[in-house]
Amino acid sequence: MADATATANPSGGFWHRLANPARFQRLAGWLTPWLAAAAVGLFAAGLYFGLYASPIDYQQKDNVRIMYVHVPAAWLAMMSYSTLAIAGFVLLVWRHPLADVAGVAAAPVGAAFTFLALVTGAIWGQPTWGTWWVWDARLTSVLILFFLFLGYIALRNAFDEPERAAKAAAILGLVGAVNLPIIKFSVDWWNTLHQPASVTRLGTPAIDPAMLRPLMLMAGAYMCLFTVLVLVRMRLELTRRRIDALQSARAGAIE
Amino acid sequence: MRSRKRQRLWLVSIGVLLLGGAAALALTAFEDNLVFFHSPSDLKAGKAEVGQLIRIGGLVEDGSIARQPGTAITAFRVTDGAATATVTYEGILPDLFREGQGVVVRGRLLADGAFQGVEVLAKHDENYMPPEVADALKKSGHWKMGEDAPPKGAGS
Numbered sequence: 001m002a003d004a005t006a007t008a009n010p011s012g013g014f015w016h017r018l019a020n021p022a023r024f025q026r027l028a029g030w031l032t033p034w035l036a037a038a039a040v041g042l043f044a045a046g047l048y049f050g051l052y053a054s055p056i057d058y059q060q061k062d063n064v065r066i067m068y069v070h071v072p073a074a075w076l077a078m079m080s081y082s083t084l085a086i087a088g089f090v091l092l093v094w095r096h097p098l099a100d101v102a103g104v105a106a107a108p109v110g111a112a113f114t115f116l117a118l119v120t121g122a123i124w125g126q127p128t129w130g131t132w133w134v135w136d137a138r139l140t141s142v143l144i145l146f147f148l149f150l151g152y153i154a155l156r157n158a159f160d161e162p163e164r165a166a167k168a169a170a171i172l173g174l175v176g177a178v179n180l181p182i183i184k185f186s187v188d189w190w191n192t193l194h195q196p197a198s199v200t201r202l203g204t205p206a207i208d209p210a211m212l213r214p215l216m217l218m219a220g221a222y223m224c225l226f227t228v229l230v231l232v233r234m235r236l237e238l239t240r241r242r243i244d245a246l247q248s249a250r251a252g253a254i255e
Numbered sequence: 256m257r258s259r260k261r262q263r264l265w266l267v268s269i270g271v272l273l274l275g276g277a278a279a280l281a282l283t284a285f286e287d288n289l290v291f292f293h294s295p296s297d298l299k300a301g302k303a304e305v306g307q308l309i310r311i312g313g314l315v316e317d318g319s320i321a322r323q324p325g326t327a328i329t330a331f332r333v334t335d336g337a338a339t340a341t342v343t344y345e346g347i348l349p350d351l352f353r354e355g356q357g358v359v360v361r362g363r364l365l366a367d368g369a370f371q372g373v374e375v376l377a378k379h380d381e382n383y384m385p386p387e388v389a390d391a392l393k394k395s396g397h398w399k400m401g402e403d404a405p406p407k408g409a410g411s
Contacts, residue, residue, distance in 0.1 A: 025321045059351060064383060129376045130349030135317030136291035174271060178278045189282075191290040191312060193359055196392075198381040208384040 019097050020067050022239050027233040035231070039224035046217035063127050068214050070120035071199075072222040074142065077178055080110025080226065081145060083154060083171075085180070088173035092168060098234070100166035101241075103173055104156060105233035110224060111149035118142060129193060136209050137186035138194035141179060148176040272396075292359045295333055295340040303364050311370060312359040312378065320354060328380055333360060344372030351377035 018024050057064035083106040091099035121139070122132040133139065150174050159165035185197040198206045205212055223242030280288070292312035293302060302310045311333060319332035328345045342360050352358060357378035363371045384392075 055387070057383055058386040058389035060379070060383075065385070089267060092267045094260060128349075128351060128379050131374075132378055134376070135289065137289050174267070175274060176270075179275055182278075182282070188287075190286075191292050191294075193291055193376060193378060195379050197383045198383060201381075206381045206383065208388055210385060211383050 004211055015096065021097070021242070024098060025235055025238060028235050032121055032228055032231050032235075035224045035228045039221055039228055042217055042221035042224060050214035050218055054210070055210050057211070058144060060128060061186040063124060064211065066120055066210075068218045070117055070124060071215060072219040073120060074117040075219060076226050077110055077117050077142070077145060077223045078183060080106050080113055081148065081176065081180060083230070084110065084149075084173035084178035088170035091170040094176065099161075099169070101234050101237050102171060102230065103105050103166075104237050105153070105230045106153045106157070107149055108187075109229045109233070111146060111153065114142065114146040114149060115224070115227070118146060134193050136192040136194060137190045138183065138192045141183045141186050145176075148179060149171070152176070174189040256379055265317050268310050284350075294335040295338040296335055298340050298364065299338040299372070306365050308361065308373070309362055310361045311342075312357065312361050313340070315352070317354045333358060338377050340370045342370045342372050344375050346375070348375055349377040351379065 017028070019210075046068065051065055054065075056062050084103050087099045087103040087106070090096045093104070121142075125134075126132050152169055155172055156165050156169040158167065186192060187194055199212070199215070206217070283311060292310035295313050296312055297303070300326060303348045313333040313335040316332040316334045316339060319330075321330045322328070323330070327347065328343060329348060330341065332339045332341050334340075342361065342362070344362070352375065359376045359378055360370065360372045361374040361376075363373070365371055378386070
């Protein structure tokens with residue numbers, strides 16, 4: 001772990017300097033309040049437009065408002081897992097000291113977003129489809145994503161040696177990334193009950209601008225919230241590791 | 256040090272690629288088993304056996320809904336444009352159920368070719384718009400719902 005901080009890599013630049021925990025702590029500490037303020041502002045605007053100042057849907061009526069909570073949660077669930085996969089890749093290849101910290105920080109946040117997407121989806125599905133849950137390709141692959149997050153957390157905590165735990169979790173994070181394109185394209189590849197993409201598709205979005213606005217505000221809010229939570233959790237994890245190191249050093253000195 | 260990093264980069268990248276390839280092959284092999292519903296064309300082509308519990312999906316054909324008075328039995332036809340299936344269902348239908356709506360019906364194929372529904376789900380499409388916009392589209396003749404989105408797998 002120490003090699004990344006000690007030797008300067010001419011091509012590594014920014015990422016290499018971030019490997020210094022104190023430098024990362026400073027940068028994250030400076031970024032956090034700004035992002036938190038942005039999240040509060042975007043949530044206020046997004047919830048105002050989403051739950052109040054936007055039209056009802058021509059067939060879902062007010063149920064359409066669940067979308068403003070559900071869709072960004074699902075997007076962020078996938079982004080969280082992408083974070084785990086990228087962190088895993090960076091850890092396995094470059095042994096960047098922050099990669100494991102980022103994975104540890106992002107996993108529970110991602111699990112929470114996935115859970116929120118699953119629950120709000122069920123609440124929307126009951127009045128719209130007529131069922132809380134079906135085993136179609138989209139819903140099932142998102143449930144698997146939820147289990148991947150739980151598996152990652154469990155695996156990360158299953159070893160006594162932190163290095164081995166980090167490596168095992170990184171491999172799971174990378175392997176599980178196979179699920180991401182499956183989630184995204186499940187609605188195009190197979191017959192599913194879940195509808196295909198409305199926003200992220202070729203051509204114009206199949207969603208009215210008056211409804212797209214709160215959706216995008218909420219997506220921005222979720223994104224800021226995710227970044228804040230991950231940065232705060234990364235700082236906590238780094239601090240916790242430092243305390244552990246100091247304590248074991250002191251225990252060693254006393255003996 | 257540099258070369259070991261490069262070696263790891265190659266190893267991990269190749270591992271990811273192989274894994275992706277394996278997943279793609281597996282999914283292609285399972286293709287038919289991963290569909291949530293079949294189309295009436297599949298039914299017509301004899302993909303389902305009589306009495307087997309399957310799901311069919313399609314649009315409720317215009318003017319095909321017939322409710323039996325005094326009961327909760329509804330008969331309707333599900334179409335994918337190429338073929339239709341006659342469905343009978345006893346029970347409460349979802350709010351979105353109506354002519355031209357996409358539905359998924361779980362049930363059994365009967366010996367006479369009709370489909371006995373056990374559960375009816377409404378399928379929602381990817382279009383979201385306020386009622387005024389929907390009305391305006393209908394008025395100006397740009398309304399494409401129903402004909403725009405035949406269920407996937409139709410005719411294939």
